[in-house]
Each structure stands twice: as C-alpha cells, then as structure tokens.
Amino acid sequence: MHFSNFRQPLIKAENVSHKYETNTVLQNISLQIFAKEIVTLIGPNGAGKSTLLKILLGLTTPSQGTVSRQKNLKIGFMPQKIHIDPTLPMTVERFLQLGLPNKHQTLFSKFKLGSFKAAYGNTIIEKTTQELDIVNLLKQPIQKVSGGEMQRILLARALIREPDLLVLDEPVQGVDLQGQTEIYDYINKIRNEHECGILMVSHDLHIVMKHTDEVLCLNRHMCCTGHPQTVSKNSEFQALFGDLSESLAVYEHHHNESCQLTHGEASHGLSAQNKHHEHQINTTSKPKGGK
Amino acid sequence: MSLLSDFMLLALLGGIGLAVISAPLGVFMVWQRQSYFGATLAHSALLGISIGLFLQIDLTLSVILISMLVAAAIFWLSQHKQLSSDTLLGILAHSSLAFGLVLISLQDNIQIDLMGYLFGDILSINSIDLSLILLTSILILLFYFKYWGALLNVTLNPELAQVEGINVKRVQLLFVLLLAFMIALSMKIVGVLLVTSLLIIPAAAARKLSTSPEQMLGFSIFIGVCSIIGGLFTSYYIDLPTGPSIVVVATILFLLLQLKPQPNR
Numbered sequence: 001m002h003f004s005n006f007r008q009p010l011i012k013a014e015n016v017s018h019k020y021e022t023n024t025v026l027q028n029i030s031l032q033i034f035a036k037e038i039v040t041l042i043g044p045n046g047a048g049k050s051t052l053l054k055i056l057l058g059l060t061t062p063s064q065g066t067v068s069r070q071k072n073l074k075i076g077f078m079p080q081k082i083h084i085d086p087t088l089p090m091t092v093e094r095f096l097q098l099g100l101p102n103k104h105q106t107l108f109s110k111f112k113l114g115s116f117k118a119a120y121g122n123t124i125i126e127k128t129t130q131e132l133d134i135v136n137l138l139k140q141p142i143q144k145v146s147g148g149e150m151q152r153i154l155l156a157r158a159l160i161r162e163p164d165l166l167v168l169d170e171p172v173q174g175v176d177l178q179g180q181t182e183i184y185d186y187i188n189k190i191r192n193e194h195e196c197g198i199l200m201v202s203h204d205l206h207i208v209m210k211h212t213d214e215v216l217c218l219n220r221h222m223c224c225t226g227h228p229q230t231v232s233k234n235s236e237f238q239a240l241f242g243d244l245s246e247s248l249a250v251y252e253h254h255h256n257e258s259c260q261l262t263h264g265e266a267s268h269g270l271s272a273q274n275k276h277h278e279h280q281i282n283t284t285s286k287p288k289g290g291k
Numbered sequence: 292m293s294l295l296s297d298f299m300l301l302a303l304l305g306g307i308g309l310a311v312i313s314a315p316l317g318v319f320m321v322w323q324r325q326s327y328f329g330a331t332l333a334h335s336a337l338l339g340i341s342i343g344l345f346l347q348i349d350l351t352l353s354v355i356l357i358s359m360l361v362a363a364a365i366f367w368l369s370q371h372k373q374l375s376s377d378t379l380l381g382i383l384a385h386s387s388l389a390f391g392l393v394l395i396s397l398q399d400n401i402q403i404d405l406m407g408y409l410f411g412d413i414l415s416i417n418s419i420d421l422s423l424i425l426l427t428s429i430l431i432l433l434f435y436f437k438y439w440g441a442l443l444n445v446t447l448n449p450e451l452a453q454v455e456g457i458n459v460k461r462v463q464l465l466f467v468l469l470l471a472f473m474i475a476l477s478m479k480i481v482g483v484l485l486v487t488s489l490l491i492i493p494a495a496a497a498r499k500l501s502t503s504p505e506q507m508l509g510f511s512i513f514i515g516v517c518s519i520i521g522g523l524f525t526s527y528y529i530d531l532p533t534g535p536s537i538v539v540v541a542t543i544l545f546l547l548l549q550l551k552p553q554p555n556r
C-alpha cells in the first residue's frame with residue numbers, strides 16, 4: 001500500500017481502540033509513521049485526534065491494541081494547549097532551555113557556565129528561534145506572549161531536542177494566515193533537513209496539503225487515508241508555492257467508509273459517495289512575505 | 292553574645308533552618324497551586340499523634356509515617372480518581388483531623404494543647420530538633436540537585452515532561468513524600484500554622500521580586516529568614532507569642548511587596 005513499507009516505521013499502532021469510561025473515542029486504528037514522512041491527521045472536534053496522539057506518545061494506555069516505538073526514539077511533542085501558572089517566573093528563553101535534552105538540569109547546572117553542552121544548547125536555541133522569528137520574545141515572561149507566538153515557542157521547544165519524530169497537535173492554532181504558511185513551510189524544511197518523521201493534527205487542508213505525504217481522516221474510526229499524488233508533484237508544488245496568490249492543490253485519496261462528517265468540516269461539504277475521487281482545494285495562501 | 296540567651300540562639304538557628312528548607316518546597320507548592328496540600332498534611336499530623344499515642348510508639352516517628360502515608364494516598368487518588376485535587380484535599384484534611392480528634396478523645400487522660408498544635412513552641416527547640424532539620428535539608432538538597440529541572444518541567448506541563456523522557460510519577464511522588472516528611476518533622480517543633488505559613492507566604496511574597504525560578508527560590512529563602520528573625524526579636528522584646536509573631540511579620544512583608552509592580556518588562 002505504501003512504497004516505504006519495507007523500511008522500519010518510527011512508530012506503529014495496531015488495532016488501537018480507546019474508551020473513556022463508556023465513551024468509545026477510537027475504534028480499531030492502525031497506522032505507521034516513517035522517517036522523512038509527514039502524516040497529517042484531520043477530523044472534526046472530538047474526533048479523537050488528541051487522544052490518538054496521546055496513545056502514540058505513551059501518555060495514555062489504549063483500552064485495546066498495541067503501539068510500538070523504535071528503540072530510543074527521540075520525540076518532540078507540541079501539545080494542543082499549555083497553561084503556565086502566572087506565579088512561575090519564567091522567560092521564554094528559560095522555557096526553551098528547559099526543553100534541552102540535558103539529563104542533569106539540576107539547581108546548580110545553571111552555574112556551570114561555558115560547558116560544552118550549554119554552549120551547544122544555546123546555539124541550537126539561537127538558530128531555531130531565529131528561523132521561527134521569535135528572537136525578540138526570548139526575554140519576555142512566557143505568560144505574556146500571544147497565542148500565535150506561543151505556538152512558535154512550543155514548536156521551537158519540540159525542535160531543539162532534534163527529534164526523530166515530531167508530534168504536533170494543531171500547530172498553527174491561533175496563528176495568522178501568513179504565519180500558518182510560514183510554519184508549515186518551516187516544518188517541511190525540518191523534515192528535509194533533519195530527516196525526521198512528522199505527525200500533525202490540522203484542521204485546514206488548504207495549506208497543509210502541499211507538504212503532506214499521507215492524510216488520515218479520523219472520526220472516532222479511521223474513515224479514510226490518502227496521499228497527495230506523488231512526491232515529485234509535491235516538490236513541484238513547493239517550487240510554485242509562494243509565487244501564486246491563488247493555486248489549486250489536487251490530491252487523491254481512498255475512502256473506506258462514509259466520510260461526510262469529516263469532509264463536511266474540512267473541505268466545504270464535498271459529498272463523498274464515490275469510492276475514489278479528487279478533491280479540489282482552493283489555497284488561499286498569500287505569496288510568502290519577506291522576513 | 293549576651294544579647295542572646297541559649298534558647299534564643301537555638302530558636303534562631305532552628306527557625307532559620309526551617310525557613311531555608313521550606314523555600315524550595317514552598318515555591319513548588321505555589322507554582323503547582325498546591326497550597327492546600329500543606330494544610331492537609333499538617334492536619335493529618337494530628338492523626339499521626341493520636342495513632343502514636345494509641346499504639347504507644349514514638350510520636351515523631353508515627354507522625355512522619357502517617358503523613359507520608361496520607362501524602363502517598365493523595366498522590367494515588369489524584370492519579371486514579373476524577374475528583375479535583377481541591378475537593379480531595381478538603382476531604383482528607385478534615386477527615387484526618389476528625390479521626391485524630393476522635394481517636395484522642397477515646398483515650399483517657401489526654402488533652403491536646405491547641406495553641407501548641409497550631410504554633411508549636413519554637414523557643415523549646417533542642418539540639419536533636421536541630422540535627423533533624425539538618426538531615427531534612429540534606430535530603431532536600433540531594434533531591435533538588437538531581438531533580439530541579441525535572442520538577443520545573445513537570446510543573447510546566449506533565450505530559451510534555453513525560454514525552455521528553457522524565458519519569459513524572461517518580462518525581463512527583465518523591466516531591467510529595469519529601470514535603471510530607473518536612474511538614475511532619477517541623478510540625479512538632481513549630482506547629483501546623485507556622486509550617487504552612489513558612490511554606491507559602493515567603494514564596495508568594497518572593498514572586499513580585501523574581502524573573503526566574505531560581506531567583507524566586509533565593510528571595511523566598513531571604514524573606515523566610517527575615518520573618519523568623521523579625522518575629523523572634525519582636526516577640527522577645529515586646530513579649531508576644533513567638534509563632535504568631537513570625538507569621539505576622541511574614542504577612543506584613545508579603546503585603547508590602549504587593550505594592551511593588553511586577554518586575555516584568
């Protein structure tokens with residue numbers, strides 16, 4: 001089914017089902033994520049997307065089914081939302097430093113200046129924050145940043161671990177449209193540079209499709225999976241992207257079962273009776289602006 | 292040193308020691324919105340006393356054991372039950388206090404000294420108490436040496452911390468047990484009210500002065516120590532009850548600092 005099946009998946013779920021009390025949230029979900037692959041999970045609110053991520057991350061034990069992760073898999077995670085108590089004095093910079101994969105963040109490690117690890121960590125933070133355009137936020141208290149800025153900070157924190165697998169729960173929530181395009185482009189760049197696998201939850205097909213290798217439509221069960229036509233087409237698309245103020249993304253996918261509800265929200269109520277069809281999506285993205 | 296009598300010197304040393312070990316626990320209680328947790332543990336200490344009297348075992352030992360048991364119970368319940376921790380702590384605080392009082396009243400010839408329970412007697416600190424405080428401070432130092440960053444990450448977001456490879460349950464349980472141990476130990480020396488006050492008030496007061504967690508820890512120690520010194524000397528010279536004087540000084544410092552604007556740009 002997928003040409004990369006002969007490779008080892010980074011993470012693999014088999015026949016996962018989950019109930020909260022008596023509320024069945026996920027039914028018989030199987031999926032695999034490979035290195036260098038972007039998998040996008042779409043579905044309406046309450047579809048179980050966040051729950052599925054938590055199960056994959058090992059935060060929640062599924063009622064049924066198994067999840068297997070590659071040995072020593074380094075995961076960068078961006079939660080859907082994070083609340084930081086205002087009584088905790090913390091700058092954005094410190095928040096990012098705490099995300100470094102430093103095994104010994106003791107009370108005293110702050111004072112071991114000039115150590116290689118600290119210098120290396122700060123270089124990564126510097127680079128990542130520059131690329132995400134949040135350098136100006138570093139000295140600010142983390143409770144004071146806006147929703148869209150917080151998303152970039154959380155993404156930066158996930159990235160500075162140099163993960164093998166990035167798991168992003170609605171990464172562009174609260175980000176303006178141009179920012180969304182920038183973030184998705186950046187995520188794509190990360191995938192190519194770090195060769196990590198990426199699993200993300202998204203609501204907006206429009207922008208995200210360009211870089212996605214596989215789409216999973218979830219509505220408590222996996223109602224359809226698909227992928228944009230070919231990788232080459234995808235990269236062609238990347239080249240075009242930014243020059244067109246209005247472009248058409250065409251992708252193809254397969255339906256297992258009725259998918260109306262999902263698509264009702266995600267792509268303007270296209271009826272999904274046909275087993276095999278094409279979606280036409282108007283990308284509303286603007287040309288990529290200067291930094 | 293003619294200014295200081297022996298008991299004043301011991302009280303000063305013990306009080307300063309307590310202020311110093313309260314700070315690292317107190318700041319996390321404030322950050323994690325767990326200030327009620329301390330009160331619950333302090334109340335469960337009374338249950339510890341009554342069980343100790345009932346079984347005729349060493350009171351310090353029974354208080355420590357019961358407090359740590361209650362702490363573990365709170366930890367377990369908060370992991371497995373849907374009740375908010377607020378409600379849970381409320382139930383445990385008052386039920387353990389009630390059980391303690393009932394158990395005590397079942398025994399003849401025992402009266403509890405309410406003032407002593409609330410405020411202890413810091414002026415009666417002896418060298419054994421001092422060495423226990425020293426022991427606790429070593430435990431706390433070891434814990435934070437290893438887990439400071441981990442506990443900060445757990446405080447920020449437990450799920451993120453777990454994904455990033457921190458053993459969240461272990462860190463939380465160790466913290467809670469350490470807190471229970473510290474409260475149980477200092478309960479006997481300075482009483483319920485002073486323990487919980489020393490944990491919470493200096494940490495809360497320090498918030499206004501701090502831009503980093505470590506700074507807040509530092510200021511919290513400083514404010515705690517000032518409260519102890521201020522309280523002890525006022526009570527010594529004006530003849531006021533010592534425990535309450537310390538709490539009053541801490542509260543005044545807290546209120547004064549509220550006048551200051553936040554140090555954030």
Ligand SMILES: Nc1ncnc2c1ncn2[C@@H]1O[C@H](COP(=O)(O)OP(=O)(O)O)[C@@H](O)[C@H]1O
Nearest residue numbers: 020023025043044045046047048049050051052
């Ligand atoms: N911890 C929980 N306990 C009980 N029910 C939950 C919990 N988390 C999520 N749910 C329920 O599970 C369903 C799926 O939630 P979620 O996975 O967050 O959906 P999505 O992320 O797709 O919006 C929702 O109906 C939600 O109410």
Ligand SMILES: [Mg+2]
Nearest residue numbers: 049050051080
């Ligand atoms: Mg969600």
